[in-house]
Amino acid sequence: MQPVISIQGLNKTYASGHSALKTIDLDIRKGEIFALLGPNGAGKTTLISIICGIVNPGEGRVQVAGNDIVRDYRAARSKIGLVPQELFNEGFESVWATVKFSRGLFGKPANAGYLEQLLKDLSLWEKRDARIFELSGGMKRRVMIAKALSHEPEILFLDEPTAGVDVELRRNMWEMVRKLRERGVTIILTTHYIEEAEEMADRIGVIRKGEIILVEDKATLMRKLGKKQLTVHLQHPLHALPDALVRDDLSLRDDGYTLVYTFDGQRDETGVAELLQELAQQGIAFKDLQSSESSLEDIFVSLVSERSE
Ligand SMILES: Nc1ncnc2c1ncn2[C@@H]1O[C@H](COP(=O)(O)OP(=O)(O)O)[C@@H](O)[C@H]1O
Numbered sequence: 001m002q003p004v005i006s007i008q009g010l011n012k013t014y015a016s017g018h019s020a021l022k023t024i025d026l027d028i029r030k031g032e033i034f035a036l037l038g039p040n041g042a043g044k045t046t047l048i049s050i051i052c053g054i055v056n057p058g059e060g061r062v063q064v065a066g067n068d069i070v071r072d073y074r075a076a077r078s079k080i081g082l083v084p085q086e087l088f089n090e091g092f093e094s095v096w097a098t099v100k101f102s103r104g105l106f107g108k109p110a111n112a113g114y115l116e117q118l119l120k121d122l123s124l125w126e127k128r129d130a131r132i133f134e135l136s137g138g139m140k141r142r143v144m145i146a147k148a149l150s151h152e153p154e155i156l157f158l159d160e161p162t163a164g165v166d167v168e169l170r171r172n173m174w175e176m177v178r179k180l181r182e183r184g185v186t187i188i189l190t191t192h193y194i195e196e197a198e199e200m201a202d203r204i205g206v207i208r209k210g211e212i213i214l215v216e217d218k219a220t221l222m223r224k225l226g227k228k229q230l231t232v233h234l235q236h237p238l239h240a241l242p243d244a245l246v247r248d249d250l251s252l253r254d255d256g257y258t259l260v261y262t263f264d265g266q267r268d269e270t271g272v273a274e275l276l277q278e279l280a281q282q283g284i285a286f287k288d289l290q291s292s293e294s295s296l297e298d299i300f301v302s303l304v305s306e307r308s309e
C-alpha cells in the first residue's frame, strides 16, 4: 500500500549550523498510529515542523498523500492537522468561533454539522460559547485538537500531546486518539514518554540526535520486551564456551567470568534449570546468579547509549 507520508533522504541544518536531522528515511502507513520516540533535542519537532511546512527542509523529499511538501505545499498542508508542542490560543474568542475560524483558514466551506460533531467528540460542545481563557488546561488542549481537526485532515500530528498533563487527561487523550484512528485518521505523535509509545502506537520509531535508529511494529518490540536475561557469574574464567554449551541464547562476555542466557520470560519452560544442570555437568562453578527483565525502557536506553559510544 502507498504510504500516506513518504520521507526520503531528508536532512536539516539550522542557520546556527546545528544539524538537527541527518538523512531521514521514513514511511508512515495510512491509518496507523505512529509514535516518534526520542529524548529532548532529538529532532522530533523539527521533523514534524518540516512535514507541516513550518520549517524549511534541507535536502531530500517529503510527500504527503502524494503531494510534494514544497512544490504542492497547499495540497500537502490541507491533508494535515497539527497540534503543536507549544500551545497558544486566542483567549477572548469563543470555542466555536476559534474552531470555525481555523476551518476557514484552509478555505473549507462552512460545515456547522461537522464542527458540532467534532466538539461533541471532544466533549467541548457544552463549552462552545465559553471564551478560551475561561477553560481548564485540559479543555484548552482539546480546543487545540479541535482546531487541528477543523478542516477534516486525513493526518493528525500531535507533538508531545501529554507533556505536563495529569494522568486522567493523559488517559482521555489516548482514548480520543484511538477513536480518531477508528475513523481512519492517520496519527503521528511524538513523545519522550516510553509508556505513551507503548500504550498508543501501532509502530514505534526511535529518533536520536537527528537519526532514526529504529522503526518497528510495537507487537514485535513487545515480544523482544518479553525477554528475560539470566546472568551467571563464574568462579573461574572461561576462554570460550565448551562445545556442549554453544547455542544462540547463551553468550560469554569478554571478561570470561560472565555468562548471559536470554530466554522468553512469558513461557513456562524457561530452560534455566536445564542450563544450570549442564553447567554442573561441564564442571563450571558459579558464585552468583542474577535475572533481569528487559522493558521497552531498557531497549530504548541501550539503543540510545550504544550509538553514543
Ligand atoms: N530554530 C532553531 N534554530 C537552531 N537550532 C534549533 C532550532 N530549533 C531547534 N533547534 C535545535 O535542533 C535540535 C532538535 O530540536 P527539536 O526538533 O526541537 O527536538 P525535540 O522536539 O526532539 O526535542 C535541538 O538541538 C535544538 O536545540
Ligand SMILES: [Mg+2]
Pocket: 044, 045, 046, 085, 159, 160
Ligand atoms: Mg519537541
